[in-house]
Amino acid sequence: MTDGVVLYPSGWYYNACVMGFMEVLEYGLGEDRVRHFYQKDGTIQLPPQVVETIYSTPQEKPAADICAEAESPLANLKRLAWWWVEKSKPARIDTHDAETIIIETCKSLLGSNKTFYPGLFAHNTQGSRIEFLNNWFSLNCDHVLQGNMTYHCSFCGAKYSPDFSGRDYDSFFSNTISKFMGTSLGSFPNAFWGKVPDLVFCKTCRAILLFFHISYKAGMFINAHSFQQMEHLNRIMDNQQDFNSKYYYKNHFLIKLLHRTEQMKQTLGAWQRQGLALVLFSNTGVEEIYLPVEVTGVLFHPSVAGWLRKLHGKEDKELLLFLARGEYARLLGAIYQSVRLLVQSEQVMTEYQPCAHLIHLYQAINCQINKGRRQTMQIDAVMNLKSGDYPEFLTDQGAKLRLLEMVRLGQRQDIQYFLIRAYVAEKKSVPETISQALNLENINEFKSVMFAFIAGLPNKPKTSEEKGNVK
Structure with a gap:
């Protein structure tokens, strides 16, 4: 037998x-x-x-x-x-x-x-x-x-x-x-x-x-400490009915993983998330991305995954590799680039702009790390200032780009002097939300709030002469 x-x-x-x-x-x-x-x-x-x-x-x-x-x-x-x-x-x-x-x-x-x-x-x-x-x-x-x-x-x-x-x-x-x-x-x-x-x-x-080639054809494999767990997770990932497959970048599998957030949360307790790894297969080789339990706890949270699912560009998907390693500060570089593009193109800030997604994503991650809501509320406040809460000087493209560079370099004192001078010159008082932002101790949180402030500033109205040149 x-x-x-x-x-x-x-x-x-x-x-x-x-x-x-x-x-x-x-x-x-x-x-x-x-x-x-x-x-x-x-x-x-x-x-x-x-x-x-x-x-x-x-x-x-x-x-x-x-x-x-x-x-x-x-x-x-x-x-x-x-x-x-x-x-x-x-x-x-x-x-x-x-x-x-x-x-x-x-x-x-x-x-x-x-x-x-x-x-x-x-x-x-x-x-x-x-x-x-x-x-x-x-x-x-x-x-x-x-x-x-x-x-x-x-x-x-x-x-x-x-x-x-x-x-x-x-x-x-x-x-x-x-x-x-x-x-x-x-x-x-x-x-x-x-x-x-x-x-x-x-x-x-x-x-x-x-x-091995049977698993390889899926393009990815989730590794865990239990075959039962692996079977369930990989079966969830194999169901692509609600996944937009037009983005065939190497890291689209991380987005795909986040589309299954609710199912993952129901399946995995904190101890079961230990030792998870995402293995990506491509023509150039194999890449294993270890997912620490602290990272999965943050990225699998609905408030974070909801913003992650809004990422569409190739550059945004490259960020997922850094996020999977817990390198959240990398988001600030992407936020800077998106805000700069917004300012240079003189577009109006809306909730659908990529920079809005990235800013809210960074703050959602901060909320899970700090277990607080204060920073998210502050971000919404500085991104939606009323017309009387900012100097007209700051609507100029050159002024916004100058302020943006100072934020990127972390020049806190220069930024404080620049903003206070702009408000005083037009006899306006600095809003409470901006004062709180200027006093933030953590430099990365300070940068994220200031990026949100710059992104929310309107564009300077064009003169009749400028409108004629555009035509």
């Missing part, structure tokens, strides 16, 4: 391979049934009868509790191998011949140095692809502890007896198994001391490592 299989969370790469493996199982066994394999302790447990079914051929074991349409059409091909082919086959294939589909799928994923698993089964390799797949998708129980040597798998830690009589990459993790994470076995320099590979894997993990 075949034993059951228990999978434990590990590094993000192995976890992504496991989640790809589970997606393939959903194709063959059904989504509802596979969900029962996820355990509350974070592991995945495959019952013995399921393991026996998926790792056997139709002629070895009759179909039992699998989707009828997912049965292997070839009596000598393991079911898991066929499901892997079905979930991996190129879209260009328009034939229903099983052997042709297998050949084309192996060519596209394993056939050359440019494929996903470089040269694992090269085009000119002699031998049957069916035999190769059946051998690759095997279990440790086929030969466990039958040899004189025993090793611990570098991925799952299981004790097994390896077979080193075949190719090196049949037993060792290399760039043939992963073009992103592996290293070359036959060239120097590489990641192995003396060019001797040391990352061994058991047959169970070797099979699972061939499912």
Whole structure:
């Protein structure tokens, strides 16, 4: 009787391979049934009868509790191998011949140095692809502890007896198994001391490592400490019904993550947000963005996420990388650029302007960090001053640009002198909100409020001569 299989969370790469493996199982066994394999302790447990079914051929074991349409059409091909082919086959294939589909799928994923698993089964390799797949998708129980040597798998830690009589990459993790994470076995320099590979894997993990491309095609992967949690989070992210996909920038997945804020908040407690990481896949490589629990607590808050979802430009999305690392002060540079553009274009400040979104975003983040509302109220006040609350001198474009540069440089005393002089010259009293802003101790908060003040200033009315020149 075949034993059951228990999978434990590990590094993000192995976890992504496991989640790809589970997606393939959903194709063959059904989504509802596979969900029962996820355990509350974070592991995945495959019952013995399921393991026996998926790792056997139709002629070895009759179909039992699998989707009828997912049965292997070839009596000598393991079911898991066929499901892997079905979930991996190129879209260009328009034939229903099983052997042709297998050949084309192996060519596209394993056939050359440019494929996903470089040269694992090269085009000119002699031998049957069916035999190769059946051998690759095997279990440790086929030969466990039958040899004189025993090793611990570098991925799952299981004790097994390896077979080193075949190719090196049949037993060792290399760039043939992963073009992103592996290293070359036959060239120097590489990641192995003396060019001797040391990352061994058991047959169970070797099979699972061939499912990475299934997770890769989504463009991203959320890594966590629990497979059950990973399954839920990545399924939420996979639903794109309310996501505007016209922005295909690298960081659009962070925006996509924020579109699921309410679902994330309902799913994750504070302790469950620990260790979350967003892994982004692209043609240039892989980037892992670790999300500290303090950052997710801020960014997942509805008041913050609401403003984040309003970001549309490519430059705005670049800010998300800094926000994900907790570098909130980076927002001030973006606010400065947006306010400067507003002043130079002589546009009227509205709630739909990018600078308004960024200013409110910065203050919403400050509220969550400081757990107070005072700064947000102050921002609204300085952005909506009445006509009698500011000197006419400050409506001039040159004056606004000069004040803007002083704010950028943090010249607090010069700013105080500049504003007080402008108010006194026109015999106006400085509004209470401006006085409070000038007395802020934190320089970044001071800058954000002053940027809001400048953005809210109206433009100087054009003279009849200037209007004529414009025409």
